[in-house]
Amino acid sequence: MGRRWLWLSSTLVLCLVVLVTSHTALLGFQQAVPGYTWQFPADHAAHPAYRTEWWYYTGHLRTTTGKRYGYQLTFFRHRVDSPGVSLNPSQWFADHIYMAHMAITDVSAKRFVYGEKLNRAALGLAGASEQRYHVWNEDWAAERLGGMHYLVGEIPGYKLKLIVTPSKPPVLHGAAQDGLSQKGEGKGHASHYYSFTRLKTEGVLHSSEGPMDVVGESWMDHEFGSSQLTPTQVGWDWFSVQLTNNTELMLYIMRHQDGSVDPHSSGTLIRPDGSSVHLPRAQIHIQAHAQWKSPKSGAVYPQRWTIQIPTLDVTLHLEPVLAEQELVTEHSTRITYWEGSVTVHGTLQGQATEGVGYVELTGYVQRVTL
Template identity: 35%
Template sequence: MKPRGVDARMKPLLVLISLLVLLAGLASLWTLGSRGPESMPTPSLDALLDLDLDLGAEGFAEVVEDRPLRFPEDHGAHPEYRGELWNLFGQLTDAEGGRYAFQLGITRLGLAANPPPRASAWAANAVYRGRLTLVRADEPGVRSAERLTRAASGLAGADVQPMSVWIEDWFLSVSDGEPNRPRMHLVAGGEGPALTLDLIAGKSPLPFADLGLLGGDIGEIGLQAYLLPRMAAVGTLILDSQSRSVEGQVWLDHAWGTLPRSGGQVGLNRFSIQLDQDRELLCLQLRREDGTGTPIPACALILADGQVQSFRRREIRLEPFERWLSPRTGARYPVAWRLGIPILDLELELVPRTRDQEADDAVRLWSGAVQAVGRLGGDAIAGHGRIETTAEVAGPAGI
């Protein structure tokens, strides 16, 4: 039976929107001032994708069916596919109890699958973008730093084994550890915030297909992905020219496959929450951008031992209770939520660390750090994580 409020034409759009949110760092306006010969101009990703014929994009591999993930190889780069994302976010605490939420996205866009030989050292077959955002608890606003560089003359690139991806002086690499419990090293910074972290996976990689969120073959969406939903982090944060020792918990998404174009009439909200007692909750909610119809949620609870419990639409209550209107774009976003799974006796409120966390003017995406408070089975529970939501279309009454 067809889900109420959603016609059959919406399912193909879920393909693009799910990939868009997972690869949110890719679908954005790349804005970075001139940095010398390695700098790119400032085209949008959509503009680059529209150059498919000139760039030879049709030669890239496509994800057409599920395949078992292979580690340590799949921690590294997949240059045969056009797009790839390493996305990390988490919460850090310093020695004085200061709390910080960060997100770092490193994305690769392949320009040509079979480029002709070129003599120039500046000839590039890919571009890399990195964006670091930081929110300090009880302080408004978002700090950020960016990199955008061609894969030329060693300025940016990615290796398969051992895994390493870098953009100028930023890099993420696997240092050692078991293939299913890797240790990684992260360095990212600049004129804004700067991070140096050692990361240790507390759980084995979890294929996105095993979460049961999309209700179908993951290959249908042109995407292969896995999560490392809980990595212990120890390192240094530099903020306002002051160095602080920090520790905390980090979540890593790694995805590769076919890139989407932004747009369409369907929105998606994604909730990635690290809870007490080594549990993580990942939810997706498909909705119409104009607010009509009935939103369709799906959730997966990852237990301490890595086992997954999946929940579908009728087992979930998910409603926004606060919206935020961007003063820059006029876009409206649902930013605070109540989430309930009655079968678990779970009730959560998800509240943003700060309201103004619009990720990009061009895509109209809100990607924000949130804190979670609530109850599970009658006991208090807390956590932290991120919500990513595409903009709503305001009705005649406005907000």
């Protein structure tokens, strides 16, 4: 009963957010604009002056017996009150709400399982530290200690404990490679955005078969902003690719209600030495060769993509390891989206290559508002 009451209370708070925070600038939220000065590791922590923030991990794991798993673990922070304004000193007052998603793709069993959490900041149920990188939602958590990230999460049938260690420095996305990732036309329709594009991963995955030692590689995104999408944008198609030659690729395509692609869509190619190249929309060509219709939501998602970047002589083919990798998050963000592990093969500057990746597809059921 207590959990149900807390969920209902948080849901009411979430509805209030939609009504109260539609005019971001009037409430004093900072916007993602040029001139931000990054300071690591401090910037791994929370930025409560911005309305919305998330820390996002995906990865590809393998056991000693060769079984393969994909995973996602994401933490969301959404501010309810205006920065600098305290409406109620009570410990029950919620100035933030926190949401989290976790998913496991069991490649061998062709099984996809996910879970979600929603809590208020009150009473320590969930939170994100401003002093150091530590974000949690009940018993799920991500924390940085000694340069390593410690991840913990549990959903029905699976419990994950991982240590992920960056193999490359953080990559700042955006046209100026300063971390300002423009999502649409106009001031503030952007996020401050960086990634760890390759993290050495080790830990334990518990399942019905018992504990299994796992190793692999992960990807981490961290974004914060206050009014990222324009009124005509409905969602995005986002791609992350990790190739065996130590090259990575991030692309996002912002979609409008009329089906057109926003010219601010872009990407980043990360070289083996950690240096990066910004990719404007004109250099990115993405074609889907199939579709999958969800039996749960009825959404039709594109599948099986070819990515071409002619200026860099890149052609990559992406294939989902499983079609059914959809999350219907009715009890947290209330966004239905497809987030799936993919295999990759193709050519890079005339050389055959292969790898793994993750694809995120939003706005195919309802418009995303950020």
